[in-house]
Ligand SMILES: Nc1ncnc2c1ncn2[C@@H]1O[C@H](COP(=O)(O)OP(=O)(O)O)[C@@H](O)[C@H]1O
């Protein structure tokens with residue numbers, strides 16, 4: 001009834017989907033590069049594909065760009081079937097992992113190539129090329145040939161060539177992998193700024209999880225040609241969907257055990273603290289604790305600990321200490337990160353406890 | 366002490382070895398070229414400045430009149446029609462060879478080798494025999510005419526033999542493999558992602574051919590064209606067998622000067638014209654190759 005109408009929760013309106021990948025499969029002989037991949041990417045989203053080498057990231061991008069014919073499935077762009085269109089008629093630009101710069105053209109010519117195909121007036125082409133070269137910081141090198149550039153400079157030419165067309169969808173295959181740390185950080189900011197400015201939807205492939213975490217609105221983690229989980233970075237980190245994601249994203253301490261009577265029990269350690277969601281089926285499960293969530297309880301400390309161990313190693317990582325603690329019955333040491341001073345040193349006996357942990361039941365999708 | 370001396374001696378002999386090895390390897394080739402190519406070429410070139418001997422041979426008196434004679438309209442016309450015929454043959458070979466070479470690069474690796482062997486198989490048969498085979502084919506009473514009449518495509522037999530077109534056919538047939546092989550080598554080197562990048566940026570297939578493939582295969586196009594053009598230009602067998610002697614090319618002219626007219630100096634001048642044309646062509650080819658395949662990095 002009207003009277004008991006509750007104030008509606010204010011939410012950002014859901015963004016319209018731009019790309020819909022539906023049950024896409026592609027095999028090369030016996031190798032299954034894509035296995036029923038389904039994804040929805042929203043207009044203006046910064047979307048990352050994260051996964052180990054060989055998991056099918058490049059194949060997915062190439063399918064969207066039109067250079068691989070999928071065996072099954074569909075790809076829609078703004079609701080239209082993309083697969084029936086030849087590659088040169090897709091409003092999609094791909095920055096190749098190998099850059100694929102035209103060796104016989106100057107930097108400026110490479111960047112202008114796509115605009116010239118649109119039959120734009122010469123003046124506009126020149127202006128836009130200059131503008132984008134400024135953005136990537138290559139104005140001074142406009143007349144060079146690709147073989148006169150460093151790896152990082154070539155990468156920036158490839159980026160400039162892809163963004164100058166202002167496509168609806170920009171696909172970037174490991175766009176920053178050849179850059180050194182500092183330039184990479186700058187280019188990451190640049191990409192982010194660019195995305196806000198030009199309003200292009202970005203799909204970035206990377207095997208660098210920090211890059212994915214810092215850039216993307218949402219991340220799809222892939223393994224063995226399958227999507228393991230799609231989620232915003234924080235959720236991916238805090239609530240991994242399965243063991244693969246828990247292990248691949250960030251550093252984790254993983255304890256294998258069973259769910260019995262809504263409790264997690266590990267063989268050597270007994271019941272361990274973790275919130276078991278109601279309705280969780282009994283059976284094999286894994287407890288995931290991030291190193292920064294582990295507390296060290298020194299002797300004399302009154303708070304309750306969970307497991308006992310001996311500090312095997314302590315390393316300083318600029319502001320943060322990482323301790324490796326050997327716990328009886330485990331092959332891998334527990335990793336603990338603590339800010340500030342080292343709370344314990346090598347050989348010390350410590351108790352470990354944690355307040356927050358995640359539970360995963362499946363190994364892999 | 367000896368321990369200190371040994372490495373020095375070793376170093377010196379190694380340095381010497383580094384110099385001697387290429388020398389040893391190069392000498393036979395150099396000797397071959399010096400004795401059997403450079404010397405005859407120089408000798409024949411020197412005839413150009415001498416006077417004609419009464420019964421062939423030359424008399425060593427300085428004479429430049431042969432160069433003037435080469436500029437007479439009748440000889441310029443022979444030169445022009447030679448260049449045109451060899452040029453048409455080159456163009457036809459390029460138009461046939463480019464798609465062929467491209468198709469070969471698209472074959473699975475195992476079949477590529479088979480296809481390349483098939484391309485050179487005609488070379489295993491004697492050149493003259495292959496030309497006589499064309500006489501059998503193109504003859505008014507020949508196989509091709511039989512077929513044309515039988516299918517009713519023509520009513521009367523067409524005279525195809527002893528025409529300039531027959532000469533062009535002969536050149537194309539004889540030298541097509543020399544066009545295909547360098548084109549294949551060039552096309553095979555193109556990174557297929559460059560063609561994809563071109564399509565991704567909105568280029569049609571024709572545009573990609575013009576703006577990416579052709580410029581990148583220019584070294585192969587030029588090498589193949591030279592390898593067809595040069596032997597066609599100087600050829601005198603094909604014009605005689607398939608052209609029936611009605612088509613006089615520079616090669617025929619040169620041969621006639623030496624063997625029939627006994628005018629060695631003039632034959633030598635004509636030969637030099639061809640050699641100079643060659644040198645110009647090869648220089649251009651080297652220059653283009655260097656440009657396309659890139660100068661070393663500067664930074
Ligand atoms: N053209 C191809 N032929 C055969 N196998 C391929 C081809 N392209 C990709 N693959 C295989 O498909 C799998 C996925 O490759 P790819 O999409 O390049 O992975 P990623 O980009 O994630 O490293 C790999 O096992 C790779 O070897």
Ligand SMILES: [Mg+2]
Pocket residue numbers: 054057058097173
């Ligand atoms: Mg890849």
